[in-house]
Amino acid sequence: MINAKWIWKKQEDYNRYNQTIIAQKNFKAENIESAQIKITADSYYRLFINGEWINDGPCRSWPTHYQYDEIDVNSFLRSGENQVRIIAKYWGVGTFHNICQQAGLLAQLEIKNENDETRTIITDDSWQVAEAHAWISNTPKVSIQMEPQEFYDARLETKLEFLDAQVLFDAEKGPWKNFNPRDVALLTKEPFNFKSFLGANIVQRNQDVHFCIPTARLVNPGIIEANHNASNACGMATVVELKDASQIRFYSEGFSISIDGEIAQDRSYDLKAGKHLVLAFVSNLIGHQKEKVIRLQNPPDSLKLKNPLDEQFENPWCWIAFPEYAFADTDLKTYVEDLILDTSDVIEKYKIEIADLFKKVKDIDSFKLYLRNRAQNLPFEKMFLHDGYWKFSNRKVIGDAKGLVENPSGLIYDNGSMTVINPSPDGDVELVYDLGEQNCGYYDFDLIADEGVEIDLYGVEYITKDGEIQHTKNNRNGVRYIAKAGANRFTSLKRRSGRYVFMTFRNQKSPIRIRNFRLIESTYPIEQIGSFQCSDSRLDQIWQISARTLKLCMEDTFTDCPLYEQTLWVGDARNEAVFALSTFGAKDIAQRCIKLAGQSLERFPIVGCQVPSSWDIHLPAWSFLWGISVWDYYFYSGDADFLKTTWDWVIQNLEGAEKLLDENGLFSGPFWNMFDWSGVDDKHRTVLHNSMLLVGAINEAQKCADVLQDKDRQAWLGKFRERVKSSINRFWDDERNSYIDSIHGNGKLSNSISQHTSFLSILYDIIEERNFEAAVENMLNPLKEMVKVGSPFAMMYYFEALEKIGRKDEIIKSIYDSYVPMLEDGATTVWEVFPSSEFRPGGFPTRSHCHAWSSAPLYFLNRIILGIKQVEPGGTVFEISPRLNGLSWAKGAIVTVHGPLKVDWSAQNKNFNIEIVAPKNVKVEFKKNETLNDFEVSVIIEKSE
16 A cells, blocks of 8 residues: 655646755664565656665556556665665656656665564655756757757756755545556666777867757646647748858757848858848657757857847847647647648648738838837746757767867776866867677766866767768757766666767866766666577677667667667567567566557547657557557467456457448558558558458457457457458459558559558568468569568568468578678667668658667567477477578577577588477477488477476
8 A cells, every 4th residue: 555645846837847955854763574666657767775876767557557666675774873865857748658747756674673673764844855967957858759858067966955855645536547467577777887888079169059849738828748640830030140240040849030130041141240030940840859949050159139029128039929830739640641620721721921021021111110029038947958969969079189188088987987088179179988788777977077068979870971960850869968077976867778978068268077978778687587599699799789788679669660669569579579578588577568569549549659648649560569469479478368458458449449430341540550661652541561460360369259258349350250251352463463552542542652562561471372372472572663671670570471381491591681681780779760771750760779669580580590489378389490491500599488498400412410308388380391301410408498
């Protein structure tokens, strides 16, 4: 039972953006036998006991099913005086990871003594709380998916005014309901040192004047969302004052700009001495970029900016509001081109109005005539954000700084060795370090510096061979730290990923000494029981980087990637669970992803695509893959009790889908109807792959119904399946021997055809017998005009279909073709898209260099080369049938619910010898295949304890 109170610092507004507090409680304890703390927060906490860092949390959860962490803290307590200290943050903004309600912290420490007496210490008004000003609140979000960026000013560490905590609610009386303990392992904290020093540069001190504006939050104050379809309708104005004629150049993201009524396409203006009105309006009214940027590039020294409403006002810009164009709609109906959006007329009217204003407003007088009633002065700190990322993303190297760095490898090690960085009169000094492989965790450093030195730390995944840096698009992957005088010790609060880290020192006047700089690796605590080795080291490397990728995409849930999003995408999680169960045996995280997605049915007619999230959107393919994942988990585990807990969700998801069948009997809706990064014609209500995946979900639900002996649902499922299957088959194009991709809103049939519909129709037993061979041909030898598989995500389903038609060796060939180029490029993790893909969101060889939806080699190398195939639910029966594929030996293991199952084989001189070690209660059967026909086969089967 939780008796603790929700507490925070007393304030008027408990939904303030990006606020941080420190809460602490001192107490005495004696004769401690055991101790456990239950703790949670909205939105984040870091727990310390007696100065020891214990844990970060909470795990993500829906507000209606809120979770707390349970942690054994006995070893951190001592007889006598003790202190619990908690850093708590409230985001106050929507992310793809949670739905903020309001600021709140809750903790309950239960201490049992030798006499079995329990003392309970709860958060209440006896706690001391202070606002932690050192964490600057006014920062932009890391990305649309994530929370506000971290910016720490150590000079403000002592600015702590502790007061009695404000009690907000009893545990169950707040906006967080149905408390449950965390149902997944706590994340790790493992020190991980950098492997090498790559160099030191002098980078130009950028003189640009940068303004970052939180347009969506200013237009829609207090709203908690992360939708694409929230208005950014606004503008801003300032006056440029010049002593001499000068050229002025602006850079902008999301703004159209005029000066004295002129709109220069290159945003470069030749201006006379005097005053000039700058007018800017948001150009993209909706979208995921909710912080817009205007930057004056290298302005002349004589330039001054003055507020057009009041030259003496501290903010040189005034705000221009358009309340009639303010809206915040959900995204459940915004991703289809042939659908008229509810907001489309508003967007068009806004565009017309700002075009008219650009024509009319040419000077201060016309500004006051046409915009005085809209313009208002806002404090600079309210209107603009502290954004340092642009300095890194626009860095310009002007020299080599190696001569300024003493003992550059010293900071790699946690010892007394120091790295010394001397200042440069020519620019800022930048150090570059390599972790040796991609990783994810917290930056941690220990240095001595002058007060006011700025230290920017930014991570990247990829640097080309000629030195070009891949800045992950729309992601501020770093932290700014401002030093206090003397010793500085810091561990970031944000888990970040990357391989290369750039450390830039600004405002430096004297040498800086760094004793230690490292990453504290933080992932789900995997146990790598699964393994794979063979006579081709390339396959070994592919397996290993696939395993590392999967590990880095495991937090409290499976995530798509550790840098770009850290989001539980439900379709990605289906793939990742299949890989992780056989490699790591990670049952708790697989169950948790299923449950979090199932709980989304309280909000949506079908399962949400990324959960829990402030982005309200459907990606139906993911909803149906969730249904498939339920059977996956049961088949692996044999856990009928868990299947029973999810069964109502499975049915509710399919009933919701049935209501969305159109007049053609196909699943149809104004959703994000993608399945693959490939160019499939999917921007329409009715896309055939959705209906095929729906059939796949029905197939697995029928198996679940058999296990649960639900005859009524089984009858309904059978009729439902036949209805959708027959509807799909009406859209086979006999001339092109393929299904069409989609049906357009005007009833026109798509001209596009793809591999996807053929392999899905085979995989889910949809294809009619007369068209089966044509579908196989589309898989193996697609026509030139046919859309090919574009990403390793969809390749998973292509591989499953190949296995189904007995073309397993084609899978191994495809792994060679698709993954060896990653190795040749130096990849330490597997990519979001293939190097050869024509459809590449984000540019470079791939947008994300660590994407676990691509880790299929973990599954298929063991399944085909080792030949390990589970036959019965619950891992009680396995078939072992290795395929040689030109290899002379292979060995490895998978994880079953009963323990590891190991295979070790060699093929030499026409002799094939295989040893199989299986758990004692697992039945294994060796099955010879055609690749072994020319060999004398020797099989040894042993049982492990």
